[in-house]
Structures are given as structure tokens and as C-alpha cells.
Amino acid sequence: MQIHLVDATYELFRAYYAPRPTTRAPDGRDIGGVVGLLYSLLSLLRDEGATHVGCATDHVIRSFRNGLYPNYKTEAGVPQELLDQFPLAERAMEALGLVVWPETDLEAYDALATAAARFAAHSDVERIVICTPDKDLAQCVRDDRVVLRDRRRDLTIDRAGVIERWGVPPESIPDYLALVGDSADGFPGLPGWGKRSAATVLARFGHLEDIPADVADWHADVRSAGALGVALRTQWADALLFRRLATLVSDAPLPQTDPEELRWRGARRAEFGALCEELGQPRLAERPHLWRD
Numbered sequence: 001m002q003i004h005l006v007d008a009t010y011e012l013f014r015a016y017y018a019p020r021p022t023t024r025a026p027d028g029r030d031i032g033g034v035v036g037l038l039y040s041l042l043s044l045l046r047d048e049g050a051t052h053v054g055c056a057t058d059h060v061i062r063s064f065r066n067g068l069y070p071n072y073k074t075e076a077g078v079p080q081e082l083l084d085q086f087p088l089a090e091r092a093m094e095a096l097g098l099v100v101w102p103e104t105d106l107e108a109y110d111a112l113a114t115a116a117a118r119f120a121a122h123s124d125v126e127r128i129v130i131c132t133p134d135k136d137l138a139q140c141v142r143d144d145r146v147v148l149r150d151r152r153r154d155l156t157i158d159r160a161g162v163i164e165r166w167g168v169p170p171e172s173i174p175d176y177l178a179l180v181g182d183s184a185d186g187f188p189g190l191p192g193w194g195k196r197s198a199a200t201v202l203a204r205f206g207h208l209e210d211i212p213a214d215v216a217d218w219h220a221d222v223r224s225a226g227a228l229g230v231a232l233r234t235q236w237a238d239a240l241l242f243r244r245l246a247t248l249v250s251d252a253p254l255p256q257t258d259p260e261e262l263r264w265r266g267a268r269r270a271e272f273g274a275l276c277e278e279l280g281q282p283r284l285a286e287r288p289h290l291w292r293d
Helices: 006-016 032-046 085-095 108-118 136-140 159-166 172-178 195-205 227-233 236-246 269-279
Strands: 003-005 052-058 099-104 126-129 146-150 156-159
Touching: 003 032, 003 108, 006 032, 006 052, 006 085, 032 052, 032 085, 052 085, 052 108, 085 099, 085 269, 099 108, 108 126, 108 136, 136 146, 136 159, 136 172, 146 159, 156 159, 159 172, 159 195, 172 195, 172 236, 195 236, 227 236
Parallel strands: 003 052, 003 126, 052 099, 126 146
Antiparallel strands: 146 156
């Protein structure tokens, strides 16, 4: 079997910010993100033939990482109309009959990373497809058994694809982000370190601890190596903290332990029909091709 793990937060954001007129429910609520998310998931189920699916959301944007680093990403700057759609999106996915992991202390990424590690260990599972283009989840890629899927660009990223795109193997992604930073997550990386220098050094040494203290031992074509070495030495604690922020949790308490628990058995007819009526979306109610009465 093949398992699809969906970054539903990404899908919700993408649908909300899509360049089209705002979609509103009969009561005036903005529901564009939820409607777009549902159409995307129905396409995954119908057109792409997904059979076993798990979806994760950031039910609360803040996580345990905010306790480690106060400047880590928060809900600041996210429109309230989008934040209000998270509970509705989770209810909609459950009505569609999908397994949903709404995260609070952890992040959606942590749930996806845990599911990828857990279910890849089952012999019945041929492949795990993590539906997101986000570089954070690139650390979960394992050869061509666990891959990323950028559905918008119709692109599948395996281990070779991670190396081609970011210049380092999956296991070095947290180290890479520690050096270059991640503006989306709110941490800056180390001064002077950029994508090229981080990729060049980590492609040779793999992890922060293995980078020689003496830059002469790097034997790498890196501009301003001396300054980079000083930054790494003097801000070592920051580098380790940033790597901790970038490292995904792989033992989140997900209730499902058997891959068959992720099998999609159809939309829940009564719940999904009532939801579509509430949203004023009668055409959406006709989209599921499999029903669970």
C-alpha cells in the first residue's frame, strides 16, 4: 500500500491566499480556505487514487518551540478570518472520512514526521508520500520509500531530489536550517552563513559537530570561511538551539498504529451533506466518489 500524509495547514493557507474572489458561507463567514482544501483533498482521493490518508493541522499556531525560543513563529500576521477556519477545516476533513491530527503543543510537521517514521516501518507499506513542498519535512525523506510530493508543481522529491534542491542529504536538513535560518519559522541562522556555504560545508561533514574548528581543515571552496568559522564557534549555543527548533518530533502520540487505520472508506454522507449545506456548497456535496453511510 501507499500512504499519503497531507500537510493540511499548507493546503488551507494555499487555498485561502489563492488569487480568486472570496468564498463566503450563507452566514457571511469566509470559507475560501476550507472549500479549497476540500476540493484539493477530493482531487487527491479521486484523481490521484489515494487510499490511505492522514492529515495534520496546526490547530494552535504556537507550539512547544515557542518556549524554547520566544521569537519562533506565532499567529501574528495571520488574518483572523484564516485562523477561524482551522476548526472548520478539521471538522470538514473528518466529515470527508479522513484521519485528522489537530496539533496543539506540537506542530503539524511533527505529526507528519511521526506518521512517516511509524508507518514506513511496516512491511505492507511500499511508500510514504508526504504532500507538501516544505523544506522542513525534507528531513523525513528516506531514499524513494518516504518522499515529498509537491502536488501544485507535480513534483516528487526523493533523497536525490533533496540533495539536488538543497545541496545536503535529508539527515542534514536540520543542521542546514540551523546555519541559514528559516524566516517562516522565525529564527535567523548564523551571521554570514548562506545557502551555498552551508550546503558546501555540510555536504562534506554532515552535521554541526563534525565541522572542524580549524577552517583550513574544511578543504572547501567557501567565501569568507574564517568569518563563518568564527560565527560558528562564538554562536555555537544558538546553532544547537536553531537545530533543535528545526528537528521534527518523530514520536508524537498519534492514536493510529496500524496503516489500515488510515484507509479512506468514503465520506460520511450525513455529516458531509450537512456541512456542504452549512457552507452553501451544493456542488461540493456531489464530489465524493465513495460514501460511508
